[in-house]
Amino acid sequence: MSEIGRTERIAALMGEIRESLELLESSLPRQVDGFALSQKSKLPWKVLLYREVLTWRTVELGRSAFETLASGRLVSGIVLTRAAVEASAALWYLCAKVEAVVDSKMIGDVDEYLMKLAMGTATGWTETDSAAEGVTMPRPVKIGAFLKQAEKDIVGYSHQYGVLSEYAHPNWAGTVLLYSNTNKETAITDFGQNIRSAENAKAVGVVSLSVALKMFHARYNRISDLLPAFISVCENVPHP
Numbered sequence: 001m002s003e004i005g006r007t008e009r010i011a012a013l014m015g016e017i018r019e020s021l022e023l024l025e026s027s028l029p030r031q032v033d034g035f036a037l038s039q040k041s042k043l044p045w046k047v048l049l050y051r052e053v054l055t056w057r058t059v060e061l062g063r064s065a066f067e068t069l070a071s072g073r074l075v076s077g078i079v080l081t082r083a084a085v086e087a088s089a090a091l092w093y094l095c096a097k098v099e100a101v102v103d104s105k106m107i108g109d110v111d112e113y114l115m116k117l118a119m120g121t122a123t124g125w126t127e128t129d130s131a132a133e134g135v136t137m138p139r140p141v142k143i144g145a146f147l148k149q150a151e152k153d154i155v156g157y158s159h160q161y162g163v164l165s166e167y168a169h170p171n172w173a174g175t176v177l178l179y180s181n182t183n184k185e186t187a188i189t190d191f192g193q194n195i196r197s198a199e200n201a202k203a204v205g206v207v208s209l210s211v212a213l214k215m216f217h218a219r220y221n222r223i224s225d226l227l228p229a230f231i232s233v234c235e236n237v238p239h240p
Contacts, residue, residue, distance in 0.1 A: 010203055013210045017066050020213040024059050041234035043107070044227065046114040050094055051223055053118075058087045058216050062209065069205045074194055075167055075174050078205040081212070082164040088212040088219075089146035089157070090117070095219040095226070096149050102229045107237050116141045150215070164208055167201060177201075 029052040034045035061084040069077035094117060101110050120140025150157045166173040181196050182189040194201070 010206050013206050017210050021062050038231050038235055043111060043234045044231045047098055050118045054087050054091050058084055062213060065209050072194060074201045078164055078167040081205045081209045082168050085161055085208055085212045086143055088216045089150045091216055091219045093146045093149045095223050098223055098226050098230050101233055102226050105233050160208055163204055
């Protein structure tokens with residue numbers, strides 16, 4: 001793709017991202033009535049609890065990533081984009097758990113995973129530390145599990161996350177590539193923001209953010225479609 005073609009493609013994607021964010025922002029959930037969902041099971045409420053907080057998180061991260069990328073703060077924008085990608089993958093994972101219940105018509109261990117998603121804690125408040133307080137906090141589902149689930153449907157998803165991580169971490173892409181330019185003949189290095197490869201880095205962030213938001217919309221709506229059947233299983237299959 002030519003430089004002009006790539007610039008036009010990035011501009012088009014930025015327009016799509018803006019529209020996607022505006023749609024999410026206009027419909028941010030304000031409340032979930034657990035008893036209205038089901039008076040027999042808490043599981044439907046737990047599903048929507050996690051889905052809706054992911055929506056708020058995705059809107060905040062997505063908006064910040066969009067504005068930061070647009071302003072040329074590319075490393076910051078990519079770090080925020082990677083976080084939005086993680087939220088989208090988390091929703092993909094949640095949807096897979098709901099689908100498994102609906103397809104199998106069995107509750108299985110879904111409650112364990114819903115608790116890990118909504119209440120999981122990796123640092124502090126471990127089961128040992130909280131035992132004295134009479135509180136047990138579950139360990140969270142790791143990002144790798146989210147990526148693995150998304151990879152089943154979208155080949156290359158984990159690789160693209162890895163590309164984002166190259167910029168998010170202080171590796172070559174996120175340091176020397178963007179902030180320095182060395183003249184090999186004079187051995188003089190100049191420094192500056194986005195001193196080289198700026199368009200490549202921006203494309204990485206913009207494409208990833210666009211995909212993450214599209215994925216989020218798709219799985220958000222898919223959970224809505226699955227919810228009636230999920231509630232039916234939860235209300236008719238004995239579980240703790």
